[in-house]
Structure formats: structure tokens, C-alpha cells
Amino acid sequence: MPEVFHPYASFGLQERKPMRFEADVFECEVEGVIPAELEGSYFRSGGDRQYPSLEDDIILNGDGLVSAFHFEGGHVSFRSRYVQTERLKAERGARRRLYGHYRNKHTDDASVSNLPQRDNTGNTFAFEHHGKLYALREDSHPYEIDMDTLETKGIGDFGDLRSTALTAHPKVDPVTGEWWSYGVFADGEPSTAASLHVFDADGKLIREQMFETPYPGLSHDWGVTREHLVFPIMPLVADEARLRQGGAYYEYDPDLPGKWGVMPRDGDPARDMRWFDIPGLVMGHVMNAYSEGERVILDTPASPGNCFSFFADKTGRFPTMPETITQITRIVFDLSRPDHEAVSLHPVEGALGDMPRIDDRFAMSKHSIGYFALRDFPQMGVGQIMWDTGELLVHDLKGAASQEPLFVPRSADAAEGDGFVLVVVDRFEEKRADLLILDGKDVSREPLATVKLPFAMPMAFHGCWVPSETK
DSSP, rough: OOOOOOOOOGGGEEOOOOOOOOEEEEEEEEEEEOOTTTOEEEEEEEOOOSSSTTTOOBBSSOOOEEEEEETTTTTEEEEEEEEEOHHHHHHHHHOOOOOTTTGGGGGOOOTTTOOTTOOOOOOSSSEETTTTEEEEOTSSSOEEEEETTOOOEEOOOOTOOOOOOOOOEEEEEETTOOEEEEESTTTTSSSSSSEEEEOTSSSSSSEEEEEEOOEEEOOOOOOOOSSEEEEEEEEEEEEHHHHTTOSSSEEEOSOOEEEEEEEEEEOOOOOOEEEEETTTTOOOOOOEEEEEEOOOOOOOOEESSSSSSSSSSSSSSSOOOOOOOOOOOEEEEETTHHHHEEEEEEEEEEEEEEEEOGGGGGGTSSSSSEEEEEEETTEEEEEETTTTEEEEEEEEEEEEEEEEEEEEEESOOOTTTTTEEEEEEEEEEEEEEEEEEETTTTTTOOOOOEEEEEOOOOEEEEEEEEEEETO
């Protein structure tokens, strides 16, 4: 008997249901004028279950769905395709659900109990490097995706990488072109094993160093500066015994402090890491990080409690809404001071929200502008922080909410912020989505253009812009 589709838990204590379709819109409706400088493709990846899940499923367990807005000569076309993972192909072959809860193989159908890449859904970041597009997921090696058709080419070649995990938040060095990455649970199981790894501009593995984290906690994003590395370990703890009992992969432990490892960029993490405690703060994403001598600065949306609202704490309690609200916060690690004096927190007034991005040409160095999805209910919109002045600019949305904003420079040598912010907006009442093109110098202005889709879209977590000359 066919199973029904249950709602799944999303961020902000919301519930959603999968949309379950791939789409092509050859010529999108456009209001306004597409800037002539936008020639290329905006790729995104998110999760959307094609087959039913067990009850109490979460958004992180969705099948990877990659989408693209292709810009050419003032015209825009859209395409979305499922990532054809081994997991999805197995379910399509059986024409039914085979996989259970998020990262819990003990809840799967017996026919797939030994399937490699069980958790590799490619549902977190559509990421380009050395002319190749990848669908990333933090516990796996990414799938390569064809940039034109979005067909799945297979798992990419990552040389002799020992780590089974390759972070869904890579950092590309704009000076060297290197792909900096890391992975927790690097041995494939809940553990303290971790790996730092770097690929050169051509995608060749040139560095891998193994190390141990203080406890087997969640680590979704990190910081890389020109001189330092920052590894956050959050107090959402994975446990194999709990998984064997059919429990959730992560459990929030409010009695544990967040652990923040800081080390020299050219150092050895097993020897040179310095771990700092930050209690009462949980984060998932990093806007950027940079160094000023012995001071390491990292900007992140941070919450006073568990912002991963679909994971309960160790007493079985789920967080209340105030505990989940993230605020853009500057964290400063002063390495010249002793541990108990080294860390200071500087929240930005009014900057409530998540999904932060910058002008990536300034990654790893001091930035003056940051963008994020503003979520100060009932005010929703796109936020822009002018870090030098503290000014907050807001593009207000009515009856709608933004997904991740992405900055595209007007030209390779344009000033910081001189370009465009691309952001998908969910129109709730109309049950469809728009792609807004905003002025990167001031997102509060009216959109330069609006690309209209005649349907709603699943949440895509993270994406990238690929200029036409790169494809």
C-alpha cells in the first residue's frame, strides 16, 4: 500500500511538505530590465523528498534538487532537476520509500542497509570550482552536475582524500583559487575524528591533516582568513547508541559550551589548535572571517538557544521561538589574551536573520558589506549591513520571505558592493516564487528587475553565480 507524504519540520518551528517536481521555463516572465552585466547562471541546491518519508522527518533529509536561472542577452530561463544519487535511484527502482530518518541507517529498509553514500543527497550547496559544478552535502563527497542540463555526472574525483566528509561550506581563496574544506565525523560515524583539507585551483588535493574535536558536535560552517582557521563545534551531539534505538542524529545539550578552535592557517590542527568556550550561543552559518594581527574576527548569525529547532534537547524538549532567533553577531578572538579574556561578542542591532553572504572577492579579508535574509517577524526582507558605519539597510517584503541572497559583482574589478544581489522570494499568498535583482550598493531600493515563476519552489539552501565565460 503506498505511503502518504507527511509534513516535515523546517527551521523556525515551521512545517512544510515536499513539492516533488522538476521544471523547465524556457522564457521567464520579467518585470523591469535585466542588467546587461548579468551573463551567466545562478545555481542553487536544496532538499525535497521525491518519495514519502517516515513521520517526524526534517528538511535536512530531502533529496537534492538543483535549480538554475540562466541569464543570456537580457533573457532568463529556469531549470530544476533532482540529483540522481545512488539513494534516489534505489528508491526509484523500488518505486517506494527505502530510507528512514536523517543520517540514521538503522531506520532504513533492509534492502539498502549496506548502500554506500547512504546520506549523500547533494541537497545543501550548488558550488562551482575549476569549471565544475558540484552538489555538496557536508557528510559526503559531492556529486558533479552538468552546468547546462543539470544532469548528474556522478561523484566527483577528490584524489586520495581520506575523510568521508567534505563540508557543504567550502571557502574559495580569491587570491590563490584554492578550495579550503574540512569535515567532522571524518571516519563516517559519529565521532571526534575531523579532517582539514585543501584543493588547489585545479581541484587537486594538496593538503589533508587529521585532528580530534572536543566532542562529536555539529559543525556546519567555519571561518578561513588569510592567517587563521576557525572551527566551530556546536553542542548538538551525535551518538551511535541513540541512532541504534531509532533516535535523532543530533541532540542539543545546553550544558555544553560551544567549542571554537582557532589555529594558524599554515599550522597543524592536531598541535596548534587553541579551543575557546562560548556558552549560550549556537550558530550555523558564517558571513566571513578575517584577521587583524592577533585578532581574529568572525561574523555569524547566532542564537541564544538551539536554532536547529527540529532537534530536541537531551530532556526531549524542543526550543521555543525566541531561542531559535539568530542575530548577526561579530565574534572577536584576541589571541594575545588568556582564554577567559580572549572572546568578545558584538551583536548588530536589528540584524535578525540568517543565510549571510558577502562579495566573495573579499573573502578571507576585511569586508565592509554583508547581506542576509532578514527574519524579524512580522518584518521580513533582505538585509544589508554596512560594517564600517553600522548602518542596516532593508528591502522590505510583504506577505513574502527571502531565501539566501547572493552578490554578483558588476565586473571583476568593480568596487565592493558594486553589483547585484540575486534573491529568491517566496510569495506565500500567490503560492509561487520570484527572483529579485537588487542593487548591491543599497538593497532597500526597488528591484532592478523581477524574474517571475508561475509556481512555488522548495527552499534552496545555498548557491553560486557562474559567469558565462567560466561555463
